[in-house]
Amino acid sequence: MELDKTDFAILRYLQEDGRINNSDLADKIFLSASSCLRRVRALEEAGIIAGYRAVLDGNAVGLEVDAFVQVTMRRDVEQWHENFSKEVQQWPEVVGCFIITGEANYLLRVRARNLKHYSAFIMDRLYKTLGVLDIRSNIVLQMLKDTHVIDSALMKNHD
Incomplete structure (x- = not known):
């Protein structure tokens, strides 16, 4: 999809406020409500808008x-990536998991109630994987900064 x-x-207004109603969004971008709704639906169908959600303060x-948490795997263990990928999906403490370059194989973002909970996750689950x-x-x-907003200046079709 070519973006204009x-x-x-x-996209900018929806990232700022995903609950903005269509008529207010249309007013902000100087479109009719029906044209605005068609464009939003097209962005959703193209997968550019991946979803809407509430962002909680942890x-x-x-x-x-x-x-x-950086995790380095033993390469001599058969199916190490498939096994780890499956396990990480089951851990509610892991709110983000990324395959990365460098020394480690994965970078996890982990949220826990307190240090005792975090320690139990590391010792009883992660180390035992x-x-x-x-x-x-x-x-x-x-x-200092935590955002899911993608600035249009970074996008490939930006003018």
């Missing part, structure tokens, strides 16, 4: 620990 300036404006719901060789943890002390 109007599409980029729609601290407000009792998750005091936020950590990034078949093929795990090494774990390096970085606990977040303070968040």
Whole structure:
């Protein structure tokens, strides 16, 4: 799908407020409500808008620990990637999992109620996962930026 300036404006406003109603969105981008709705639906159908969700404040719901964990796997263990990929899907503490370059194979973002909960996750689940060789943890002390907003200047079709 070729994106134009109007599409980029729609994406910007929806990222700022996913609950904006269609008529308010149409007013902001100077379109009729029906044209705006058609464009939003086209962006959804093309998979550019992947979904809508509430973003929770982890601290407000009792998750005091936020950590990034690098996991290095043993390559001599058969099916190590398939096994780890399956396991990580079952762990509610893992809110993000990425295959990365460098020394480690994976980078996990882990949320836990407290240090005791975090420690139990690391010792009782992660370290006991078949093929795990090494774990390096970085606990977040303070968040300076955390956003899911993708600026249109970064997008490939941006003018």
